[in-house]
Amino acid sequence: MSFDFEDYKTLGVKINYYYICKRKLWLFSKGISFEKYNDRVLQGKVVHETSYKREQNKEIEIDGNIKIDIIDKNFIREVKISSKMEESDRMQLLYYLYYLKNMGIERRGKINYVKEKRVEEIELTNDDIQEIERVLVEIKEIDLLDKAPRNIKKPFCKKCSYYEFCYIMEEC
Numbered sequence: 546m547s548f549d550f551e552d553y554k555t556l557g558v559k560i561n562y563y564y565i566c567k568r569k570l571w572l573f574s575k576g577i578s579f580e581k582y583n584d585r586v587l588q589g590k591v592v593h594e595t596s597y598k599r600e601q602n603k604e605i606e607i608d609g610n611i612k613i614d615i616i617d618k619n620f621i622r623e624v625k626i627s628s629k630m631e632e633s634d635r636m637q638l639l640y641y642l643y644y645l646k647n648m649g650i651e652r653r654g655k656i657n658y659v660k661e662k663r664v665e666e667i668e669l670t671n672d673d674i675q676e677i678e679r680v681l682v683e684i685k686e687i688d689l690l691d692k693a694p695r696n697i698k699k700p701f702c703k704k705c706s707y708y709e710f711c712y713i714m715e716e717c
């Protein structure tokens with residue numbers, strides 16, 4: 546069965562949240578957000594604003610869904626503070642590559658992990674395409690849930706902008 550991307554297109558950040566926590570994804574989809582008060586988010590914004598200062602094709606937004614840090618004739622490039630959330634960052638970049646491929650634009654990806662001074666090169670494979678399409682279907686299903694998925698109780702919850710909402714406000 547062929548997959549109609551137009552029916553499932555979504556924000557790049559939602560792909561990222563899918564791999565971190567389904568509850569976070571659901572809360573974000575419902576417009577519940579505390580991101581602007583979160584230090585890690587502010588840190589990320591500073592890193593973005595000070596990276597690649599001399600590059601021309603910087604911060605390219607497409608359809609209001611994805612925002613690419615840098616695009617050149619071979620690569621799209623993203624900058625991340627560290628690789629702590631490597632899988633979600635990698636899948637978000639693969640989604641960008643997939644999104645561009647649907648527009649007839651073929652690129653490879655690079656993620657620059659600033660703290661570790663490491664660059665990872667990424668290529669979109671057929672397996673990645675299948676995985677992204679499966680996830681897009683599931684994201685649509687999660688968006689339609691009446692109730693938020695359960696707390697995941699992971700150590701990184703303490704750094705999440707929803708931490709108080711999930712573990713303090715809910716217990717009051």
Ligand code: SF4
Pocket residue numbers: 565566567568569695696697698699701702703705706707708711
């Ligand atoms: S605090 Fe934990 S359970 Fe709550 S949204 Fe964030 S990652 Fe998910």
